[in-house]
Amino acid sequence: MNCKAKPKTATIEPPRLLLIDSYDSFTFNLASLCRQAIPSCIIHIIKNDDYTIRELQPYLGYFSAIIVGPGPGSPDNPQDIGIVKDLWKIEEGHVLPIFGVCLGLQSMGIEFGAQLQQLRVVKHGQISHIEHTGTDLFHGIGKVDAVRYHSLHVVLPENGELQPLAWADDGIENGRVIMATKHTKRPFWSVQYHPESVRTEGGGADVVRNFWNLAQRWTRESGRSIRSWDSVVDRVAGNPWPHLQSHSPPPTPSPYQSNVITAILDSPNLSIIAVCEMLGVLIESNPFVLLDSAAQPGRFSIIGALMPESIQITYSVGDSFIVIKRGQASTRESLGTHDIWSWLAGFMRAHKFRGHEEIPFWGGFIGQINYELGVHSLQVPLRENSKNRHPDLNFVFVERSIVLDSITGRLYIQSIIPHDDSWVAETKTRLTTLPQRVSPVVEYEQPTEPPIITFPSKERYVSRINEAKEHLFAGRSYELCLTAHTHISIPKSSDYIPSSWERYKLLRQNNPAPHSAYLRLQPTTLLSSSPERFLAFSRPPGVICQLRPIKGTVRKAPDITRSVAEELLAGSVKEVAENLMIVDLIRHDLHGVVGDDVQVKKFCNVEEYETVWQLVSVIEGKLPRGTSASLDPESEVGWNVLKRSLPPGIMTGAPKKRSVEILQTLEDHNRSVYSGVFGYWCVSGSGDWSVTIRSCFKYDQRDVSLDQCSAEEWTIGAGGAITALSNAEAEWDEMLIKLQSVLRIFRAAPSTLK
């Protein structure tokens, strides 16, 4: 490589920033903030352990500045800090401006003589007023309220090389804590708070802009020249962010093959239960799929009218093949150079249709994805022996479907099979003759032989909460979603064992939820009453990806009016912090795929549901207009966001990778179906996925070594976010409340259908 320095012409080449990622602590939010503050800059992101300083040093001359991102762990632990600790000691002649955030400030601090200390009261997702000098990084800046995510802090030495620029006054909790500093001789600046958080006000883009001005001034005054970009550096620093990966072949010139055959029936009193029963749900040995909007704000319900030849795709993490089942025939197909996602995307490219705009689903994959698929995609090792026991992804390709609109009472009967008009017409006629009635009420009584319920041990759960808090205090995570499984074993000796469909009917009656589902996809049966949408992506063009995390719940009661609920939820530091951490995490996930255009549409909104008030945020992202990635990014973006956002942040905590690693050590078993997602991927390119919570699942007998006395083994997962402010007893109770919402259906046996 030719390393000879050529003077840079600023008007021709945009500035290049090297952003050092200390493992997914809101890194892409920081990248986006830098782009907002430094227009037209190009950002390359590397991990803090990708290179040694000797390997990286020859390339630093191509960058205008380095940004050191936040991160889990401690700046004095080589595994946590990686190359960052060496940046502050770069040889003269290689020095360039650096801006550090949080872990970045702490590393800079300890390299220049500061003492690293533990905060007495840690601050995760909390907003503090920041006092500042009004100079340097804070030049021209007024009031700053900033979000903090830290357990550690630095105490600067008197008359050292570092000069403080800002503080937070934590009063009796922690005293005055350093919030920003600069080096007096070298071009290094840093902040302890998170300028990129959505709730930081005053100390975000303006501070980064000031850094950039200071950096440029230092560059001019020191006579540093920046090398003209050489494509060889791309090999070291990677493609600039954002980089929309595409593994699929380019789209065919005319992607829409044919129209969806659709019939419409206005029948407001037809119950979804009756429609499912008409379509064969009662035959327990056949697969069946229902995505059920059983409560507001859910609107559409989708039923797959499966056929013996419907294609079922299963995949287990780590396998180099997928299993394709059609009727009794089952084949293995090698993934070759594809991963499961690009295989699925390739399949969908060959199945494109055009249907009625007002119908959310025209046909496509319906199914579920396990938590472990997400764990694997984060490159976190799975537990021993967890591979291949059950599929981690289980989809069926739905060609015939019925979609019900609960608002208009309209039914759409659809088929994407060519010349299937007669099925559509016949089905419409059959639906017309179905008795019109409201949903049947399921009556139930105590089962003759009660199920054997194995609860998680309280002692163990509480000790895990305390261990989780130790990790939080040590700065290894900001929030950990701890969960546990409860097992329900149905004795063979029961004189009556309800079918999974009967159990589902009980569930939807007991706990009606906007994201309910009945998915019977051998070997997995999932009954869900999830309140939570994970990700919806609209059909191209103009794909919008929307995530809707729920954090914070208050039960409804006569004295809990909206204003009381708002006080209890939106007025609670703990609840808002939990929600904010997930909002920042989701922004990071989205910014990672779509780039700059990520917006928080609603923050900590109190929403009213059937039985509870909830704190809900809404985050949306879309590709910039006119994106010209080489391969059809519009139809890639939705599934790319899905692929790269698993497991759902709401089920992990933040930062995601380190939190998942910690949870792997705290929890005893694979979470499996629980904590994953279920939903659809439509042939139009859209998708809608819910979080698999408030659900139970079982595997078919032939796939599981059941106890001699058990006819069925069901599992319910439940848990909650542990933060530094959590109380162990309250967290145990919260887990039990979530568990009860589903467990109730096993304490009852249906007697009659009215």
Ligand SMILES: C=C(O[C@@H]1C=C(C(=O)O)C=C[C@H]1O)C(=O)O
């Ligand atoms: C973990 C569960 O729920 C999640 C955790 C929540 C919380 O900690 O407040 C709230 C809703 C869900 O995102 C569960 O239901 O098992």
Ligand SMILES: NC(=O)CC[C@H](N)C(=O)O
């Ligand atoms: N956000 C961060 O970078 C956190 C730094 C460090 N892990 C702490 O908790 O103090």
